[in-house]
Amino acid sequence: MADRYLHFTGTAPGRFLTRRLGLPQPAPLRRRTAEHPVFEGQLLHFTAGPSTHRAELSRLLARTGLQVRGSVSGRAQPQHPVGVVVDATAVDDLERLAEVHAALHPVVRSVAASGRVIVLGAPLSPDDHHQAAAQQALEGFVRSLGKEIGRGRTVNLVRVAGAVAAAETTLRFLLSPRSAYVSGQVMEVGATEEEPALPAEWTRPLAGRTALVTGAARGIGEAVAETLVRDGAQVVLLDVPSAEAELAAVAERLGGRALPLDITAEDAGERIAEFTSASGGLDVVVHNAGITRDRRLANMDAARWRAVLEVNLASVLRTTDTLLKAGAVRRGGAIVTTASIAGIAGNTGQTNYAASKAGVIGLVRALAPHALAEHGVTVNAVAPGFIETKMTAAVPLVIREAGRRMNSLGQGGLPVDVAETTAWLACAGSGAVNGQVVRVCGQSLLGA
Numbered sequence: 338m339a340d341r342y343l344h345f346t347g348t349a350p351g352r353f354l355t356r357r358l359g360l361p362q363p364a365p366l367r368r369r370t371a372e373h374p375v376f377e378g379q380l381l382h383f384t385a386g387p388s389t390h391r392a393e394l395s396r397l398l399a400r401t402g403l404q405v406r407g408s409v410s411g412r413a414q415p416q417h418p419v420g421v422v423v424d425a426t427a428v429d430d431l432e433r434l435a436e437v438h439a440a441l442h443p444v445v446r447s448v449a450a451s452g453r454v455i456v457l458g459a460p461l462s463p464d465d466h467h468q469a470a471a472q473q474a475l476e477g478f479v480r481s482l483g484k485e486i487g488r489g490r491t492v493n494l495v496r497v498a499g500a501v502a503a504a505e506t507t508l509r510f511l512l513s514p515r516s517a518y519v520s521g522q523v524m525e526v527g528a529t530e531e532e533p534a535l536p537a538e539w540t541r542p543l544a545g546r547t548a549l550v551t552g553a554a555r556g557i558g559e560a561v562a563e564t565l566v567r568d569g570a571q572v573v574l575l576d577v578p579s580a581e582a583e584l585a586a587v588a589e590r591l592g593g594r595a596l597p598l599d600i601t602a603e604d605a606g607e608r609i610a611e612f613t614s615a616s617g618g619l620d621v622v623v624h625n626a627g628i629t630r631d632r633r634l635a636n637m638d639a640a641r642w643r644a645v646l647e648v649n650l651a652s653v654l655r656t657t658d659t660l661l662k663a664g665a666v667r668r669g670g671a672i673v674t675t676a677s678i679a680g681i682a683g684n685t686g687q688t689n690y691a692a693s694k695a696g697v698i699g700l701v702r703a704l705a706p707h708a709l710a711e712h713g714v715t716v717n718a719v720a721p722g723f724i725e726t727k728m729t730a731a732v733p734l735v736i737r738e739a740g741r742r743m744n745s746l747g748q749g750g751l752p753v754d755v756a757e758t759t760a761w762l763a764c765a766g767s768g769a770v771n772g773q774v775v776r777v778c779g780q781s782l783l784g785a
Contacts, residue, residue: 379417381422398512423457425475429468475494526770536766552576566593724777
């Protein structure tokens with residue numbers, strides 16, 4: 338369903354009226370297109386404190402194709418830079434924290450519409466409470482700036498534990514139109530002993546990888562499959578047998594293979610492993626299948642509870658365990674699960690759904706270190722907010738409008754926003770990103 342309010346605010350009368358009434362003024366987001374897959378223009382690079390990453394980060398940023406400029410103190414500011422990166426990894430006290438303010442204060446208003454602001458931080462030191470306080474302060478700073486910056490611009494914090502080279506895939510994602518609906522997030526890039534396996538072609542970062550997508554016949558699952566194929570992956574598409582015709586049509590269009598299968602079947606994992614063994618197994622598993630059966634707890638029967646927990650959580654646990662045990666996910670692979678902001682913030686009438694999605698988050702956080710150490714596989718989650726789908730189009734008008742406007746970008750996301758984030762996590766170059774739950778919600782005010 339079209340967002341008529343977003344369209345109205347883009348007209349002269351709409352801008353005048355919403356400004357006078359103090360109503361939200363969402364800006365159209367620039368998303369990736371075939372004609373314009375990346376941003377072009379100037380990128381400002383600042384450093385707070387004596388960072389050891391300065392030279393390496395400068396080279397990394399230059400590889401994005403953007404025109405990187407350093408400190409502009411005492412000179413004319415660039416007009417409308419598409420992004421600003423502040424290296425705050427060396428910030429360990431309040432004096433150096435002030436350098437982050439000093440860097441962004443003069444330029445933040447000039448950032449182009451749909452531009453990007455990224456702050457690089459460091460893990461909190463358990464032995465230095467001054468450093469921990471200053472680094473934790475960056476989270477409040479970034480989340481607040483994301484809520485006030487406006488014009489479709491996003492602000493994110495990336496904590497880098499090791500060499501900054503491990504963050505290249507993450508920084509490229511955040512500095513591109515692919516991350517249009519990701520804002521106010523804190524992401525951690527861990528330390529790795531090996532160099533990241535960066536793509537040979539950044540236009541096809543998933544070339545040579547085989548991915549399984551569950552719930553792929555429609556909606557977000559279909560968008561995920563399309564995006565993975567666009568990025569070079571071969572796909573196996575799974576959905577319930579009742580959706581076999583739709584699934585086959587999507588598979589044919591994408592050049593993938595259809596696997597009609599009830600993911601809640603006890604032997605689903607074994608059947609997936611057998612189906613994919615001929616092609617050497619999987620590199621990526623995307624757990625997207627999910628259902629809702631909403632009722633307030635007082636009116637929710639046991640069948641509704643069981644159905645949601647079985648599809649959204651039990652099947653993910655069971656299938657993941659089976660695939661890892663069978664070695665069906667190759668080393669260097671990725672498991673990406675679909676959580677929800679409902680699992681973070683809760684939602685009226687969704688005790689079953691929120692419990693299942695919170696359970697997915699628990700799975701990710703506990704399994705991630707073990708899966709990486711034992712199988713060489715990362716485990717992460719995307720947590721969508723209000724996404725424009727057929728399901729949300731059926732939501733009553735007032736609730737739908739609240740869902741759209743109660744975030745920093747003032748609008749709902751699209752299935753492709755979830756898909757782009759999934760594709761980033763599925764890339765071999767994202768191997769240092771593990772155990773993360775990334776909200777794709779436009780910085781929703783719920784659970785923020």
